Amino acid sequence: MANGGPVEHGYPHLETVRAAVTALYRRLSCDTVRTFAASVPPADVAFCDTDDLHLRAQRVAREIVRHFRLPDARLVVGFRRMTHAANVELTAGPEYFVELNDRFRTHRRDIGAALAHEVAHVYLHRLGLSFPTTAHNEILTDTVTTYLGAGWLLLDAYREDGASSQKLGYLTPEEFGYVLAKRSLAFHEDPSVWFTSPQAHTAYGRGMATARHDGQQPPLTGAGRAGRHRYAHDRRQAPGTRPEVPYAFSCDPAGRLRVSFPCPTCHQRIRVPVRGRVRVRCGLCRTVLECDT
Numbered sequence: 001m002a003n004g005g006p007v008e009h010g011y012p013h014l015e016t017v018r019a020a021v022t023a024l025y026r027r028l029s030c031d032t033v034r035t036f037a038a039s040v041p042p043a044d045v046a047f048c049d050t051d052d053l054h055l056r057a058q059r060v061a062r063e064i065v066r067h068f069r070l071p072d073a074r075l076v077v078g079f080r081r082m083t084h085a086a087n088v089e090l091t092a093g094p095e096y097f098v099e100l101n102d103r104f105r106t107h108r109r110d111i112g113a114a115l116a117h118e119v120a121h122v123y124l125h126r127l128g129l130s131f132p133t134t135a136h137n138e139i140l141t142d143t144v145t146t147y148l149g150a151g152w153l154l155l156d157a158y159r160e161d162g163a164s165s166q167k168l169g170y171l172t173p174e175e176f177g178y179v180l181a182k183r184s185l186a187f188h189e190d191p192s193v194w195f196t197s198p199q200a201h202t203a204y205g206r207g208m209a210t211a212r213h214d215g216q217q218p219p220l221t222g223a224g225r226a227g228r229h230r231y232a233h234d235r236r237q238a239p240g241t242r243p244e245v246p247y248a249f250s251c252d253p254a255g256r257l258r259v260s261f262p263c264p265t266c267h268q269r270i271r272v273p274v275r276g277r278v279r280v281r282c283g284l285c286r287t288v289l290e291c292d293t
Contacts, residue, residue, distance in 0.1 A: 006165070007158070007160055007165050007167045007172075007173065008172050009172050009173065009174060010172055010174060011172065011174060011175055011178070011210065012172065013139050013170075013171060013172070013175055014175065014178070016131070016136055016139045016140070016143075017139060017143050017171065017175055017178065017179060018262070018267040019131075019267070020131075020139060020140040020143035020144065021143060021147060021179070021182065021266055021267055022266055022267045022268050022284070023129060023131075023140070024129070024143070024144055024147060024148075025266045025268070025284050025285050026268075026284065027127055027129045028127075030284065030285050030286050033147075033148075033285075034187075035069075036067075036147075036148040036149045037149075037187040037189065038149065038189070039149035039150070039152060039189060039191060039194075040063070040064060040067050040112075040116070040149055040150045040152075040153065042194050044060070044063040044064075044067075044112075045060050045063060045064070045111075045112030045115075045116075045153060046109075046112075047060075047108040047109055047111060047112075051108075053079075053105060053108070054077065056108075057077045057100070057111055057115070058075070058076075058077055060111060060112050060115055061075040061077050061098065061115050061119070062075070064112070064115050064116050064119045064150060065119055065122075067119075067148075067149065067150060068119055068120065068122075068123045068148070068150070070119070070122065070123060070126070072093070072094045073093055073094050073095075073096060073119075073122060073126075074094055074095045074096070075088075075095075075096050075097075075098050075115075075118075075119070075122075076095060076096070076097050076098065077098050077099075077100060077115070078097070078098070078099050078100070079099070079100050079101070079102050079104065079105055080099050080100075080101075080102060081101075081102045082099065082101050082102070084101065085100070085101050085104075085114045085117075085168050086098060086099060086100045086101060086114040086115070086117065086118050087099045087118070088118040088119075088121050088122060090121060090122065090125045093122075093126070096122055098115065098118045100114055100115075101114070107166075109196075110153075110157040110166075110168065112153045113153035113154045113156065113157040113168050113169075114157075114168060116145050116150035116151065116153050116154060117141060117142065117145055117154065117168070117169060119150070120141050120142075120144050120145040120148075120150065121141055123144070124140065124141060124144060129144075135170075138170040139170055139171065141170075142154065142169045142170050142171045142175075142176070142179075143171070143179055145169075146171075146176060146179040146180055146183065147179055147182065147183050149183070151169075151176060151179065151180065152180055152191040152194060152195070154168050154169040154171075154176060155173065155176040155177060155180060155195070155197075155200045155203060155204065156194065156195050156196055156197050156200045157169075157197070158173045158176070158197055158199050158200055158203065159197050159199055160199050173199065173200070173202075173203035174203050174206045174207050174210070175207070176203060176204075176207065177200075177203040177204040177205070177206055177207020177208065178207035178208075178210050178211055179207070180204055180207060181204065181207045181208035181210070181211035181212075182211050182265070184208070185211060185212075185215075185265070186265055186285075191204070192204050214262075214264040215264040217245075217246050217247070217261070217264075218230070218231035218247060218261075218292075219231060219247060219259055219261060219272075219291045219292055219293045220261075220264065220289060220290065220291055220292075221277075221290040221291060221292050222290075228292075230245070231245075231247065234247075234249065235249065235257075235259075235274065238257055238259075238274075239251050239257065246261055246262055247259055247260065247261040248260050248261075249274070250271075252273075256273060256274075257273070257274040258271055258272065258273055258274060259271070259272060259274050259293050260272075263282040263284065263285060263287060263289070264287070264289070265282065265285045265287040266282060266284050266285035266287070268282060268283070268284040268285070270282055270283075270289070272291065272293060273293070274293045275293060276292065276293060277290075277291070277292050277293075278291050278292075278293055279291070
């Protein structure tokens with residue numbers, strides 16, 4: 001939790017974020033991911049000044065548990081002095097103990113954001129979905145929280161001015177914006193109408209630009225003129241790969257040229273023959289793509 005210190009910006013975890021989206025689709029299936037098309041509504045996680053802190057925190061936790069389809073999970077929420085924003089004890093359940101940083105006693109509007117990340121830990125624990133390292137697991141958790149409709153709270157908790165800063169989670173603001181944009185493009189939902197932080201709007205806009213750029217890479221027909229010229233040049237030199245481009249050429253056993261590229265929705269790599277205009281359906285997320293190979 002950045003609290004008054006510098007906030008990291010940019011996309012240092014982008015490859016891990018993309019791998020997390022792919023892993024989520026593989027573990028849940030496209031049909032299950034689509035059941036999360038509606039985000040956690042603001043009213044379900046709002047705090048009033050007159051609310052009892054502990055009772056309202058428990059109710060918010062129950063709403064987020066319900067959102068993640070964990071009907072038998074029970075969260076017991078407490079507060080203590082700690083470095084991190086929150087912590088959850090991952091046990092066999094069904095009861096899980098969540099500790100929130102004492103600062104949330106007075107910063108109540110961000111309790112939902114902290115709880116969303118911790119409930120996602122429980123969700124992933126039950127799914128058995130994890131990455132090899134603790135750092136990558138935290139990126140996975142933030143990505144899943146956001147892609148499944150609760151992470152807009154984490155981006156909205158980002159605030160920064162000349163005197164202070166606050167950011168929850170392990171993704172940068174732009175990476176949160178990127179995952180939210182991916183979700184928005186997939187489910188046609190605009191989370192920006194719920195933002196109370198001006199900085200969240202900015203980060204979401206930058207993330208959306210990066211997300212749209214994914215869908216403008218050759219061999220997709222949405223690629224620009226420069227990308228198409230580069231692709232045509234690389235196709236003439238094929239087979240071969242260049243690390244700075246997302247596509248790669250290879251030959252099948254019969255010597256016919258093929259191209260592979262990441263799906264702009266789920267980032268699973270798709271491999272198709274090089275034969276001009278073709279419509280492709282991603283086998284993982286079922287996105288239909290118009291390509292010119």
